[in-house]
Amino acid sequence: MLNDWVVAPTCLPTVLRRCHACASERFRANGKFRVNANHKLLDAWLLVLCTACGDTAKLTVWERMHVRSVRPELLDRLHGNDPGLAAELLQDPAVRRRNRIALDWDGAWRLDTGGSGHLDHEVIDVSVRFAAPIPVRPVRLIAEGCGLSRAQVERLITEGKLVSAVRLSGRLTGDFTFTLKR
DSSP states (O other): OEEEEEEESSSEEEEEETTTOOOOOOEEEEEEEEEEETTTTTEEEEEEEETTTTEEEEEEEEEEEEEEOHHHHHHHHHHHHHHHHHHHHHHOOHHHHHHTEEETTSSSEEEOOSSSSSTTSSSEEEEEEEEEOOOHHHHHHHHHHHOOHHHHHHHHHHHHHHESSSSSOOOOOOOOEEEEEE
16 A cells, blocks of 8 residues: 655745845745836845844845736736745745755655554555655655654665665655655
């Protein structure tokens, strides 16, 4: 029997960027946007707040975009301060590169295993699905989902009792499956 686990975001990740006011390096995105029009050209920013001093920084979404090239529903989402759009933009590699930021997902996701009824089986087949591209170590997910320590999971991998088609070391952001033999 295949068990389905889901890794889902619980809030927006922390933005890692240096604050010009206090030299802190952590910002919190609250889903607020600023849109500025200069004749027929638009600028849009995602606003983030420094976790230490509360200073606001702007992450550039776009600059000098002609108003006709912006989809009306996207403009409505910006004006409506859509938190879903903020999440999409923070995960966009182009936005992260343009603004020279990184994301910290610690405490911003949860693992839904669908209950612990599968833990007493001799062989467990699990399909892990990511609701958003959250970089997480598979060893951490397996340890949390099976109620094991990370060292125990590492030992199971070494012994060949935990197998997967993907490499279980490092971080993953995409779906994978694994089999655990007790």
